[in-house]
Every structure is written in C-alpha cells, then in structure tokens.
Amino acid sequence: MPGTKTSRLHHRRSSLAPAAAVAVAALLAAGLPATAAAAAPVTTVADDFGRSASGGWGSATKGGAWSTWSSGPARFGVQDGRGVVSGLSAGASVTAVLRGTSTRDAELAETVTLPAGATVYHAWDLRLQANGSAYRGRLEQAAKGTVVLVLSKVVGKVEKPLTRVALPADVRPGSAVRVAFRAVGTAPVEVAGKAWVAGSTEPDWQATATDAAADRIQGAGWVGKWQYASGGNAVVATTTYDDLAVVAATASTAPAPTPTPAPAPAPAPAPSAGSGSGSAPVGTARYAVPSGAVVVATTGREGAAGTAQAPLSSVAAAIAKAPQGGTVVLRGGSYNQSVVVPYGKRVTIQSWPGEAVWFDGSVPVTSWSRSGAAWTAPWTAFPSSKILGVADNPRFVSSAHPLAGRPDQVFVGGVQQRQVASAAQVTAGTFFPDPGGKRVVLGTDPAGKEVRISNKTQAFWVQGAGSTLQGFGVRRYATLDSDRGTVRLGHDDLTARDLVVEDNAMIGVNLERNEGSLEHLTVRRNGMLGINASTAYDLSLTDSVITDNNAQRFKEAPVSGGVKITRSRGVTVQGNDISRNFSSGLWLDESVYDADVVGNTVAGNEFTGIQYELTSKGVIADNVITGGKVGVQLINAAGIDVVNNSIGGTSQMAVKILQDERRPATASTGHDPRRPKVDPTVTWLTGDITIANNAFGSGGWFQVYVLDKATRRSADSMGIDITGNAFNQRVTTAQATLVGWGGGDNTTVRRFDSVAALSAAKPAWRNVQTKGVLGLDQMASLLSSSTGVAWALPAAVAALVGQPTGTKRIGAF
Numbered sequence: 001m002p003g004t005k006t007s008r009l010h011h012r013r014s015s016l017a018p019a020a021a022v023a024v025a026a027l028l029a030a031g032l033p034a035t036a037a038a039a040a041p042v043t044t045v046a047d048d049f050g051r052s053a054s055g056g057w058g059s060a061t062k063g064g065a066w067s068t069w070s071s072g073p074a075r076f077g078v079q080d081g082r083g084v085v086s087g088l089s090a091g092a093s094v095t096a097v098l099r100g101t102s103t104r105d106a107e108l109a110e111t112v113t114l115p116a117g118a119t120v121y122h123a124w125d126l127r128l129q130a131n132g133s134a135y136r137g138r139l140e141q142a143a144k145g146t147v148v149l150v151l152s153k154v155v156g157k158v159e160k161p162l163t164r165v166a167l168p169a170d171v172r173p174g175s176a177v178r179v180a181f182r183a184v185g186t187a188p189v190e191v192a193g194k195a196w197v198a199g200s201t202e203p204d205w206q207a208t209a210t211d212a213a214a215d216r217i218q219g220a221g222w223v224g225k226w227q228y229a230s231g232g233n234a235v236v237a238t239t240t241y242d243d244l245a246v247v248a249a250t251a252s253t254a255p256a257p258t259p260t261p262a263p264a265p266a267p268a269p270a271p272s273a274g275s276g277s278g279s280a281p282v283g284t285a286r287y288a289v290p291s292g293a294v295v296v297a298t299t300g301r302e303g304a305a306g307t308a309q310a311p312l313s314s315v316a317a318a319i320a321k322a323p324q325g326g327t328v329v330l331r332g333g334s335y336n337q338s339v340v341v342p343y344g345k346r347v348t349i350q351s352w353p354g355e356a357v358w359f360d361g362s363v364p365v366t367s368w369s370r371s372g373a374a375w376t377a378p379w380t381a382f383p384s385s386k387i388l389g390v391a392d393n394p395r396f397v398s399s400a401h402p403l404a405g406r407p408d409q410v411f412v413g414g415v416q417q418r419q420v421a422s423a424a425q426v427t428a429g430t431f432f433p434d435p436g437g438k439r440v441v442l443g444t445d446p447a448g449k450e451v452r453i454s455n456k457t458q459a460f461w462v463q464g465a466g467s468t469l470q471g472f473g474v475r476r477y478a479t480l481d482s483d484r485g486t487v488r489l490g491h492d493d494l495t496a497r498d499l500v501v502e503d504n505a506m507i508g509v510n511l512e513r514n515e516g517s518l519e520h521l522t523v524r525r526n527g528m529l530g531i532n533a534s535t536a537y538d539l540s541l542t543d544s545v546i547t548d549n550n551a552q553r554f555k556e557a558p559v560s561g562g563v564k565i566t567r568s569r570g571v572t573v574q575g576n577d578i579s580r581n582f583s584s585g586l587w588l589d590e591s592v593y594d595a596d597v598v599g600n601t602v603a604g605n606e607f608t609g610i611q612y613e614l615t616s617k618g619v620i621a622d623n624v625i626t627g628g629k630v631g632v633q634l635i636n637a638a639g640i641d642v643v644n645n646s647i648g649g650t651s652q653m654a655v656k657i658l659q660d661e662r663r664p665a666t667a668s669t670g671h672d673p674r675r676p677k678v679d680p681t682v683t684w685l686t687g688d689i690t691i692a693n694n695a696f697g698s699g700g701w702f703q704v705y706v707l708d709k710a711t712r713r714s715a716d717s718m719g720i721d722i723t724g725n726a727f728n729q730r731v732t733t734a735q736a737t738l739v740g741w742g743g744g745d746n747t748t749v750r751r752f753d754s755v756a757a758l759s760a761a762k763p764a765w766r767n768v769q770t771k772g773v774l775g776l777d778q779m780a781s782l783l784s785s786s787t788g789v790a791w792a793l794p795a796a797v798a799a800l801v802g803q804p805t806g807t808k809r810i811g812a813f
Contacts, residue, residue: 044103045223045246053078057096060244063223064100071799082113083241088120090233091799097128097224104220107182107249111198112139115237116174119143119230122239126183126246127221131156134224135217137181137193139167143233147171151181151191151207155215161277161520161543162191162209166288170197178202184249188212207286228802278522278545278577280498283332283356285471290327294318295352298333315339315349322347330357330472338456343491345464351471359459361477361486361504362411362452368442374426375442381455382435383407383505387481396528396554404552407478407505407527408433409454412444416503416525416551454478454505458486465491465513473500474508485510485532496521501530508549511536519543527552530581531563535673538570550582556607562586567672571595571618579603585628589613591672591682598622598800602631609647612637614662614670616682620645622801622812626697626776630656636684643690643797646812648697648776654736655694657720659686659708687719692791695726695783695811697776700736703727707742707749714744722762724791726782726810727755727769735773768810776811783810 047060056076057066068076072092077084085094108124119142125134136159138150150164171177176198184190189212192205223246229237289308296318300311312318315337318328327348332355339359341347351357368375385406387393397405403419410417410431417431426432426443433440440453459474461483469487479486486504489496489511500522501508508526511518511533521544523530530549533539546562554560561583565571567590578585578600585605588595595618602609604627610620611632617639624646625631631647631654634640647654664671664678671677686708696703704722706715727738730753739752741761752758755769766789770782790808798805801813 041247041249043245043247044106045098045101045108045244047083047244048081049078049083049242050081051078057083060098063098063246065098066096067099068094068096069804070094071802071804072795079240081242084238085227085241086236086238088115088227088229088237088239089799090229091796093226093228093799093802095224095226097125097222099222101223101246102220103127103223103246103248105184105249106223106246107180107184108137108223108244108246109178109180110244111176111178111242113176113240114139114141114147114173115235115239117143117235118173118233118237120173120233120237120239121228121230123226124179124181125154125222125224125226126181127217127219128224129217129219129221133217134221135181135183135189135191135211136226137179139177139179139195140164141173143173143230145172147173147177147195149193149195149207151193151209153191153211153215153217155217159277161280162211163207163280163284163286165207165286166290167195167206170200171195182249183217186216186218189216189218206288277520277543277575279500279520280471282358282473282500283351283354285351285498286353287350287471289329289353292323293327293329294322295329295331296335297331298335299331319345319347319349325466330355332356334358334360336360336363336456338458339460341460341462341464341467343463346466347464348468348470350468357472359472359474359477360452361456361459361475361479362409362454365440365451365453366446368446368451371441373443374423375444375446376437376439377442377451377453378438379433379440379453380438381453381478382433383454383457383478383480384482395558396560398553398555401553404527404554405481406433407454407457407480408440409476409478409503409505410440410442411450411452411476411503412442412446413449417442417444452476457505458483458488459504460486461488461490462494463490466493467491468495468497469499470495470497471499473502475501475503477504479504479506479527481506484512486526489513489516492516495519500524501526503551505552507532511539514538516540517542521545524548525551528554528560529564530561532559533563533565534567536565536568536571539565539568540572541574541576542572543575545577546585547577547580548582550606553582556583559587560584561607562605564589565592565595566590567592567674568595569593569672573597573600575599577601577603578609579605581605584608584611587611587613588615588618590670591615591675591679593617593672593682596621596800600624603627608633609650611635612640614682614684615640619643619797619800621797624776624812626650629653632656634658634686634689636660636662636686637689638683638685639688641690641692641797642694643791643793644693644801644809644812646695646697646776648695648699650700652700653702653705654696654700655691655704656702657686657689657704657706657718659710659713659718661710689718689720690791691720691722691725693724693793693808693810695776695779696728696736697779698728698735698773702737702740704738705740705749707740707746708744709746712744712746715742717744721765722758723765723767724789724808724810725767726779726786727767728773729769729771730754731773738769779811786810 045063059065074088123138128134151162178198181193188210192208194206294306295311297311300313304310430443477486485507493515495517505527508523514537530546550560562578562581562585564587592615602625608630609625613635621643626649629652740749768786792806795805
C-alpha cells in the first residue's frame, strides 16, 4: 500500500536449584533483611533462568510458563542463566506475562541489566488483569545516561502516573540494577518502588504512592513485564533479567522517599497510551534534591550560600552559582521573576519535592479608587501590541477581536478580565489599560478580591543546551510576540516536564532547536497558541494536555490554536489530549518531514483537529478525533498513512485532502532553512496517501473528500487508497457523503454514497458501512464484526501503535 514508511521510532549454575533454595536466594539477592529470609515469606513467583530453552523463556522456576509477545523483530531467549530480550528495535515493544500466577498483596524484586546507548522503558506489572489494568513500576532510561523511577496505574489502555523520582547517577544505562516494587491493600492501595546498583546497599523505598480512586485495582492478578524502545534510538537494544522473586506482603505505610541525586530523564509514554495525563498538579511533583543543589526561596536573600538553610532569593543568581550540570531547587511560593539560562550553562531547574512553585508574571494591586461606575489604579507597565513589527497586525488579528494582540492582562479573584478599547466601554468583567493616564481602569468592584496585573512578559529563556525545567507552574505573563513564548526553549536537547503553563498572553511554550522533549505538560488558556515548535528536529511531545488555547481569538491562520509545528523533521506527537482549542488542535506546516501523530485525543477544536500542510512522510494513527470543522486535513501533503483512527462529529469533513497552487520554487515562505529551497523530500505535491482502518462516525458533509484545486489532476491520479474503513451509511441527504472524489478540472467532485459504489469504482478497496446513522459510540458491534475487511498493519505502522505486524482492526485501539 502507498504511504507506508519505516518508523523513525527506531559463571552460572550447573543445575536447577530446588525451589525453596531459589526463593531464599532471590530474597537475599533482593537485599531483604536476614530476618525476612529466615521467616521464609510465601514465594508466589521465582525465576533464576537456570535452564535451557529452545525459544522464548520457557517456564519460570515457580509461576508457570511465560507468555511472550513482540511488536517487532525482538526475540526472547535464555542464555548463560539469564532471561534475554534481544533485537528490540526503535519503536518496538515486548511483553512477558506469567498467566499461571495470581497475586494481590505482593512485593517483586529482580535484577535487570540496562542496555547502553539507547532510550528504553522497562516496566514490571503487579495485579495485571485480563484487560491490561495493573499497577506498574517503571525504569525509564535515557540514552544520555539518566534513569528515572516511575510508579503508575494502568486502567485498560490508559496509563496514569502516580509519582516519579530521579535515581542516583550510578544507576545508568549499561549497569546491572536491582529493582523492587510492591502493591498492597485495597482501600487504599499502597504502591512503592526502588532501584539501586546490583551488589550495593539497598535503599529505603524511593517512591511511594497511595491510590484510593474509584478505578483502583483491588483484585489479584498476574505478574508481567513490558518494554518499549524509543522511536529515536539509533541502536538495537538487548536487556537481560535474573533472579526474579515475588513474595507475599502485608499492607503498611511505606517509608518516605529518600532524597537521591541526579535530575530525572525524559519519560516516554507507552505506545498508544492516549491518556494525555498532563503535568503533575503543581505542588505534587517529587523530584529528588541532589547533593550540592543550589536552593532558592521567596524568603531567601541575595548573596546567601544557596543551601537549604541559607537559600538565595534570585533564580538568576542560583543559575550563576550552580556548577555545569547542576540543579537549582525552588522552595514553595510565587516568583515574580524572568529567568535566562545563558549559553554554555547546562542546568536543571525544579521544585522542592511536594512544594507548590509558581512563576507568576503578575503582581497584586491594591491601590484602587472609585471613578464613576469603575475603579482605577496607577500603572506604568504597558506591553507592546506589535506582531512582526506591526501594531495590532491585521494579518493575525481579526476585526471581530481587534484587541487580541494586546498583551495587557488583569485578573480578579483568579479570573482573567476582558480588555476593552476605552474607559467608556468598561463594565463588570472588563478593563481598560490607559497608557496616557498611566492607570488601569477596572469594571469589577475590587473590594474583598485579589486583583493582579501582569507586569512581566517572559518567564524563561533557556539558552543553555541540555537544560531541564520540571515540576512547577508558569502563569499570567504578558508575553510579547518578540519574546516568542512565555517559556522559550532556545537550544538543543532541552526538556520541559511537569510544567503547568496557563493564562499567558500570546504563546505558552516555544521550542526552536533540536532534540527537544516536551512531556507531561499542561498548557491551557494561553492567548494565541499553546505550544509552538520550529526548526525543531527530533522533537517529542508526549503525555501532555493542551486545551483552551487561542483564548484571545486570533485568526485561524497563519497561526493560533493548540500546537503548531513548522520546519521540523523527525517529529513524534503521542499520548496527548489536544482539545477545545479555539482554532486548530495540532497543525504541522511549512516543510515538516517524518512526523508521527499517534494515540492522541483530539476533541472539540474549533477548526481542524489534525492538519498536515506542506508536509511529507508521516503516520496519523490510533487517534480519537471528534468535533470541529475538519477531523484530519492534508494540504499539499505526501506519503501519509491515516490509519486506525476514530473520527466523528465534525461539521464539515472527517478527512479532507487538497492540493493548491503553492510550489517550493516560487513560494517566498514555507521552506525549511536547513534544506534546499526545492527539497526533493518535501515536494508540496499531494499524493501517496493511505486512508485505512478508520471508523467514521456521523456528522459533516463528507467522510473523505479529495480535490486537486490547482493542477487538473483527478483524485484517481493522486495515489490515494481508501480501504478497510467503516463508513456511516448515507440514508438522507443530511448525512455525510461517504467519499467525495475530485475530477480533473479542479472543481468537479463525484459523490460516492455507498460502499457498493466505492467498490464498483475501485474493486481493490474493501470497506463497510453502518445500517443507519450512528455516532462513534454506537459502532462497536460493526467494528468488531468487520475485521475481515481491515488492512493488515505493516511492521512500521504496527510498531508505532504497539500492535503485532499484520493486525487487522478498524478504529482506534
């Protein structure tokens, strides 16, 4: 099929020891106290891999046979008394489950040798249910050498992080690491984890969490393992396992986490997680405080030592004091500061564990005087409304919202007020910034309320490569267009993790260099755009929530909405919730190449859900896309697979494919500056597109629409395949046409109103349709009974969605 691409998301025992001896040996290897070993806890699972196996892992010493699965060429084996997973390629995942086990209150320990030179995510599951639900302990290793410990809960397909902490620097890829995880109790469930270099002193529990939520997992379940290799890996990973032991445990409050050094690495989502879990709430992140960290507090002072006992007051001073690769830790409070991480300085900036840190670009204003029906206060900070040098630039600002480009912001009781054009227009809920009068006019009575006005324009400009921001919030900055973003990430290998970025003017987060990692962010209610990325090769945006952006209602084009990515190559957008943005949800434009958008929820965006424009090579798969005008829009795009999505409730079209008159040789904009102007990899010519295995719910004018508006190519000549889909039957003219198929005159569109008509025109296409008008939530029966017509997933696409090669299914997984 056209459009398929290669994923970027690239001394032993002479005989088996008796089971009891294995159990005791495993307990000792786990570092349990001698009294614990003497008490001989009940061992439910044990495996020392002291056997030979002709393929797979065979049967555990205690616990039955291993059931194994791989999405790619990875292989399970037993070698030199260890379990081995070899050949784990980029973007592939594996699982191993002991289905003969049944444990509830249990503690697991095992030794794992982490592969070197790769980003890999290792997990151990307790209470694993048949539907995939489990408590999970994870080690997430980054190729650059750091490892983070994560506790999470998987409910069905959705993985929900409970807590995560950094591990000491000696726990790193290439080392043998002992892990221990526990899950005990039911109301609540206590979960804990730790990891340390095998043979060294065992620490106390490093991460703990309690789960009292309604979806907590209370029943016994299997023991399992999961592993995923980042799609950006350049090497094939091999991992070994040894001395697995699972013992019965009793509920007790686990000790508090022990501070350990090193910043956390970049976590990656499980394939097709789709949870969009977003940031840890401000005040709940628990990143370890490394030895030698420089401490800042709102009660600190200039010139202090920067210790926990004598903190600094200025983040800038702390950055200057921190050594290369050091960490700045912020005690709880509100920081009305603008921070620059200078070139050549690599630093991590993070919150103190369990303390709420906000960078707030506003200050409280109390000097209000009654003036007629309004209130006024003296003010002198009036930010510029220039966009690309033009005040209130009409290219971006519409006549319907003429003040959108003015960054002034006022908040009453935490609620942003609407700006109006004159003092005479001020009413309750509005304000007028008056530079001439050096005042702000407010329409809401400020008595008894906190009133804040934005006095700073940018929170962070990170210029030092390899730096990390994690575990705090950023809000209420009157960001300028020239600032590029409230949080500006301006160099290579930068990470933003567990940040809440909200209620800022213009753009919340801007990334403009390579190898950026944006993960577990919550970006909401920003004035123009939630996240912008440009010339950002090898960008990863994962497990984030990007909602309610373009709050000031800028025009749909040239830029506004949830996320816009331009002039970038090797892009991964996975496991996010990109919803309810006023304009487009996710927009890739201006010569983006090799972009995979997988496992996201994209709902209720005003214009398009997902748009690829002037873009080549990519996979849009396993997304749930609902509402808005257009679900998926492809304009001057080539080599795209739109596969296994659930799309419905659009007002115009579920999938819209167009060609317009723009060409690289003649266009003045839209090129990747690092590539030739006429780039053979990004031609701006629509074609080589596969629309397969999608479920189309009711709504709109067309379910798939194809038209070349510029070159007189008919849809027949554009290399487009439409197969394995479930369409909504068109029973009345009010229901969407199944397929609109463009003719060769740039205008005519032929309507196909049934699957039978489609098959008559294209015999190779196999699709199904409903018997009536159904929403996505009503199509389950049809989808489950129609796998025979589905397109068998090729290896590259299957790896992206975490399914076996050849899987046949319709709709999102």
